[in-house]
Amino acid sequence: MLRIIKSMENKYLIPALDLVEDVFTTWDSPEEAKTVRALVEEIRAKKYYLPELELIMVDETDRILGYAMFSRFHIEGKYEDELLILTPVAVRTEYQRQHISKELIEYGFEKAAALGYKAVLVEGNPKNYNPRGFVTSADRGIVAGPSIHLPHPACLMVKELVPDALEHISGTVDYSFYDTLCEDHKNTVYMKRCYELAVQAGKKGFDTFGALLVHNGEILEEAENTADWKKGIFGHAEFNLVRKCANRYPDSLLKESTLFTSCAPCERCLCAIASLGVEKVVFGVSYEAFSKLTPGDALPVDREGLLRELGITMKLAGPVLEEEGMHVFEWWGGEHRPLEELIAEMAEVKAKAAQK
Numbered sequence: 001m002l003r004i005i006k007s008m009e010n011k012y013l014i015p016a017l018d019l020v021e022d023v024f025t026t027w028d029s030p031e032e033a034k035t036v037r038a039l040v041e042e043i044r045a046k047k048y049y050l051p052e053l054e055l056i057m058v059d060e061t062d063r064i065l066g067y068a069m070f071s072r073f074h075i076e077g078k079y080e081d082e083l084l085i086l087t088p089v090a091v092r093t094e095y096q097r098q099h100i101s102k103e104l105i106e107y108g109f110e111k112a113a114a115l116g117y118k119a120v121l122v123e124g125n126p127k128n129y130n131p132r133g134f135v136t137s138a139d140r141g142i143v144a145g146p147s148i149h150l151p152h153p154a155c156l157m158v159k160e161l162v163p164d165a166l167e168h169i170s171g172t173v174d175y176s177f178y179d180t181l182c183e184d185h186k187n188t189v190y191m192k193r194c195y196e197l198a199v200q201a202g203k204k205g206f207d208t209f210g211a212l213l214v215h216n217g218e219i220l221e222e223a224e225n226t227a228d229w230k231k232g233i234f235g236h237a238e239f240n241l242v243r244k245c246a247n248r249y250p251d252s253l254l255k256e257s258t259l260f261t262s263c264a265p266c267e268r269c270l271c272a273i274a275s276l277g278v279e280k281v282v283f284g285v286s287y288e289a290f291s292k293l294t295p296g297d298a299l300p301v302d303r304e305g306l307l308r309e310l311g312i313t314m315k316l317a318g319p320v321l322e323e324e325g326m327h328v329f330e331w332w333g334g335e336h337r338p339l340e341e342l343i344a345e346m347a348e349v350k351a352k353a354a355q356k
């Protein structure tokens with residue numbers, strides 16, 4: 001089979017993204033796959049991008065078999081013209097273990113060195129990257145920052161492209177300049193899913209609320225509302241989620257998980273969540289905003305005070321995408337127009353207002 005390595009061309013931009021997402025969906029999770037795809041799109045749009053180092057391997061039919069991206073990277077604001085990061089690497093599932101990633105990476109080393117770059121960082125399994133010449137970066141003075149959670153320090157690695165290049169490169173690695181990898185971005189991804197669940201509930205005739213539980217970037221469970229909230233908590237999305245998760249997951253995992261919900265939960269749902277052992281809740285629409293839609297049924301606001309009185313350790317974070325969430329509740333209480341239509345209409349109104 002003919003195998004050709006190429007730098008990125010316009011006609012491969014979308015197929016390459018699709019390949020990356022498919023591979024990470026198979027080997028990791030759909031949520032992680034979407035994050036990696038979004039990271040590639042972000043890098044392409046920023047100054048870190050080097051199109052000549054976004055590499056693909058194609059066969060004789062022009063089908064993409066593998067993908068590897070090298071992009072500019074800095075440590076503490078330094079070394080941007082010397083240092084690259086290798087991420088992501090993806091090989092079509094049926095062609096793995098055929099040296100495709102090896103050939104892409106080694107081709108990238110040669111091309112990067114010719115462009116004047118001195119070293120390459122990578123995060124991954126040392127068994128995959130040590131044979132390519134990568135060594136543990138901490139041993140060379142490059143350490144992971146507190147926001148980077150590695151299974152083992154050896155999972156962050158570096159390779160010199162030029163002898164002794166690492167003699168003057170050191171510092172703490174931080175991914176915070178990638179919007180895609182920031183917590184705020186991830187929160188918006190999960191909250192959009194909560195709103196989708198809420199709309200699904202509305203289409204079934206229930207109030208529009210949705211919730212999900214996330215652990216290490218993976219959605220463990222999802223739940224929709226199945227009741228009118230005035231009739232008690234037993235059909236609330238959060239309560240349905242608690243019932244799904246109870247006795248299904250170990251306490252240690254639940255403690256590390258985050259519950260996302262379309263609206264700040266009522267005090268009884270908070271207690272149910274606390275009974276599950278979850279210590280972080282991210283909500284979409286705030287108590288105050290929601291109460292404006294139901295002025296006669298305003299919800300109590302001081303949930304933090306209630307938690308303190310009960311001795312419950314829980315962090316409440318939000319609102320997240322509150323304007324979009326309000327559209328969901330307006331859709332529920334109003335004309336039941338498609339959510340996308342309401343959001344598009346609001347965007348048009350805001351654009352016209354900005355022109356005046």
